[in-house]
Amino acid sequence: MNIQSARFIKSIVAKDPTLEDGKPQIVFIGRSNVGKSSTINAILNRKDLSKVSSSPGRTAQINLFLINESFYFVDLPGYGYAKKSKQERTELQELINWYLFGQNYKHKKIILIIDAFTGPSADDFEILEAMEAEKLPVIIIANKIDKIKPSLQKNYKQELQEMFPEQKIIYYSTKTKVGLDELRKEILK
Secondary structure, three states: OOOOOEEEEEEEOOOOHHHHOOOOEEEEEEEOOOOHHHHHHHHHOOOOOOOOOOOOOOOOOEEEEEEOOOEEEEEOOOEOOOOOOHHHHHHHHHHHHHHHHOOOOOEEEEEEEEEOOOOOOHHHHHHHHHHHHOOOOEEEEEEOHHHOOHHHHHHHHHHHHHHOOOOEEEEOOOOOOOOHHHHHHHHHO
């Protein structure tokens, strides 16, 4: 499938009729500053459709992008560390949980982005376990693979697959675009 059009629709923080219009939703989730917005932009071949920030926790709402007038990319706030108060971080986590687990939205795929360089966090394992318990369709993207020396990548990939034996893992770099074609193919099929 080719991307013919992509446009920002709105940011939401609560129930919204747009989420219930029957269009499939491809969801991007991961901890703060793992590259969710950059990944969305790369897939869509756009520079700044999804706003990118070097500050953790910039995305504080659920951002909806309509793709080809037929499905949504959903950019969730990051979990874990953010330059926000404890209360604000708790509210972001509640928003994520409400969207993923409290509604019956049509999730076509959920793209869990982890940091390949630092490895999966306890929060990554926790959210994956919750999504697996709900039988949500998850694909793991190991972003920032370019930061791992090529001589160490084979061992790293083997270790990561052992950590997530049931999941499809795509090794990717927003910086070098390694894995971008595979990522597009998997997400858009």
